Amino acid sequence: RSLAPRYNGEVGDIVVGRITEKRWKVETNSRLDSVLLLSSMNLPGGELRRRSAEDELAMRDYLQEGDLISAEVQSVFSDGAVSLHTRSLKYGKLGQGVLVQVSPSLVKRQKTHFHDLPCGASVILGNNGFIWIYPTPEQKDEEAGGFTTNLEPVPLSDREVISRLRNCIVALVTQKLMLFDTSILYCYEASLPHQIKDILKPEVMEEIVLETRQRLLDLEG
Amino acid sequence: EDLRVDGRGCEDYRCAEVETDVVSNTSGSARVKLGHTDILVGVKAEMGTPKLEKPDEGYLEFFVDCSANATPEFEGRGGEELGTEIANTLYRIFSSESCVDLKSLCINPREHCWILYVDVLLLECGGNLFDAISIAVKAALFNTRIPKVRVLEDEEGSKEIELSDDPYDCIRLNVDEVPCIVTLSKIGYRHVVDATLQEEACSLASLLISVTSKGDLTCMKKVGKGSLDPESIFEMMETGKRVGKSLHTSLQKILDEEESLGTTRQKVGFLG
Numbered sequence: 001r002s003l004a005p006r007y008n009g010e011v012g013d014i015v016v017g018r019i020t021e022k023r024w025k026v027e028t029n030s031r032l033d034s035v036l037l038l039s040s041m042n043l044p045g046g047e048l049r050r051r052s053a054e055d056e057l058a059m060r061d062y063l064q065e066g067d068l069i070s071a072e073v074q075s076v077f078s079d080g081a082v083s084l085h086t087r088s089l090k091y092g093k094l095g096q097g098v099l100v101q102v103s104p105s106l107v108k109r110q111k112t113h114f115h116d117l118p119c120g121a122s123v124i125l126g127n128n129g130f131i132w133i134y135p136t137p138e139q140k141d142e143e144a145g146g147f148t149t150n151l152e153p154v155p156l157s158d159r160e161v162i163s164r165l166r167n168c169i170v171a172l173v174t175q176k177l178m179l180f181d182t183s184i185l186y187c188y189e190a191s192l193p194h195q196i197k198d199i200l201k202p203e204v205m206e207e208i209v210l211e212t213r214q215r216l217l218d219l220e221g
Numbered sequence: 222e223d224l225r226v227d228g229r230g231c232e233d234y235r236c237a238e239v240e241t242d243v244v245s246n247t248s249g250s251a252r253v254k255l256g257h258t259d260i261l262v263g264v265k266a267e268m269g270t271p272k273l274e275k276p277d278e279g280y281l282e283f284f285v286d287c288s289a290n291a292t293p294e295f296e297g298r299g300g301e302e303l304g305t306e307i308a309n310t311l312y313r314i315f316s317s318e319s320c321v322d323l324k325s326l327c328i329n330p331r332e333h334c335w336i337l338y339v340d341v342l343l344l345e346c347g348g349n350l351f352d353a354i355s356i357a358v359k360a361a362l363f364n365t366r367i368p369k370v371r372v373l374e375d376e377e378g379s380k381e382i383e384l385s386d387d388p389y390d391c392i393r394l395n396v397d398e399v400p401c402i403v404t405l406s407k408i409g410y411r412h413v414v415d416a417t418l419q420e421e422a423c424s425l426a427s428l429l430i431s432v433t434s435k436g437d438l439t440c441m442k443k444v445g446k447g448s449l450d451p452e453s454i455f456e457m458m459e460t461g462k463r464v465g466k467s468l469h470t471s472l473q474k475i476l477d478e479e480e481s482l483g484t485t486r487q488k489v490g491f492l493g
Binding site: 196 | 224225226227228229230233235236
């Protein structure tokens with residue numbers, strides 16, 4: 001497979017995408033924009049609702065152009081365009097966090113793509129190459145799918161963890177290592193002795209990724 | 222709290238690579254890579270007639286080419302507007318008398334002088350173009366070697382220009398007074414140096430200041446749709462002066478180190 005292709009959707013994949021225009025076209029780094037239909041979205045609280053004009057207006061309030069969402073691929077059209085749904089409570093609008101755009105072929109296919117890393121942040125590894133890093137929400141029972149966007153300032157310690165994770169992911173991608181929860185975690189641990197901004201220096205990057213690669217090999221062997 | 226997305230502080234530059242003498246058929250050249258921003262500058266020295274109002278000085282001509290490889294917006298003629306804006310800014314900065322010793326570029330007053338054609342090529346756009354371009358221009362001017370010429374006057378009074386035979390016999394420019402541009406982008410209530418593309422998208426207004434190695438401000442320009450408070454302008458100027466001074470010292474150190482390696486230096490160029 002080539003290294004920097006566009007994303008080809010498959011049913012069951014998780015993607016992170018950006019809303020581009022009305023009628024809910026979502027940009028997902030694929031050749032054509034993905035489509036998010038109104039009927040595929042869930043309401044706050046997860047109730048069923050009827051399709052009506054006021055519904056459409058309410059949706060416009062909730063999701064605007066430029067917003068980021070996490071969704072699942074429902075079906076793929078014959079021309080390759082992908083249809084998304086956010087029918088489960090764990091999908092929906094994304095609040096505060098950092099987006100890293102990488103090549104889709106570097107994201108490993110796993111059972112779950114939502115990971116809560118022990119270092120204090122959570123990560124969504126979209127199959128389309130869009131990685132979303134965000135602070136782990138405190139309460140687990142809140143309405144996931146983030147209907148209430150949390151705009152409180154994120155504490156400095158969380159921001160440091162997120163910045164470090166972001167630089168680690170960039171380092172792994174530059175060295176062409178597959179991205180999955182264990183590789184990101186090992187890379188994070190290997191980067192701890194260095195300052196966050198130093199991780200992007202070529203020498204430091206090589207050193208950290210070498211150590212990560214070694215630990216992953218040890219894990220397999 | 223001084224923490225940006227990639228872990229840098231508000232006054233930190235990205236990792237920069239500077240290499241001079243990369244293009245062989247120019248008088249001087251330099252390539253600067255600042256994160257994802259890639260700039261190539263070539264300087265060609267040609268003989269020409271001095272300007273009427275400054276008969277005993279040479280001059281510099283700037284031309285900026287935004288390559289279509291840099292970003293999809295530069296396709297076709299899209300990059301021309303940005304190119305002229307950058308060229309005009311460079312003209313403004315170098316218009317001050319003390320930047321480059323233009324009198325040293327004169328061969329025969331009113332008749333012959335050296336014109337330095339500075340060509341800037343934008344290879345990749347990764348945010349913070351002006352800073353990278355000014356660093357590359359300074360490095361290229363440092364690297365420029367202008368051949369020494371002698372003016373011979375024969376009996377009839379007509380002048381002949383003789384080029385010295387030794388290819389290494391040349392004059393170098395003194396770039397101590399050449400300023401560098403520092404771009405300060407305002408994001409929210411703070412300002413940052415060396416913004417990435419994402420940070421530039423969030424910033425409504427930026428201040429471009431050109432700073433000499435001594436920390437003196439020579440030129441200032443505001444870009445962007447937003448407005449700047451006079452107090453914040455003052456703060457940004459102070460930050461710019463501070464950052465500019467340290468930028469000059471590190472650039473000079475790198476250029477001197479490169480110079481000291483001499484001809485044995487392994488050139489990385491475009492294949493490394």
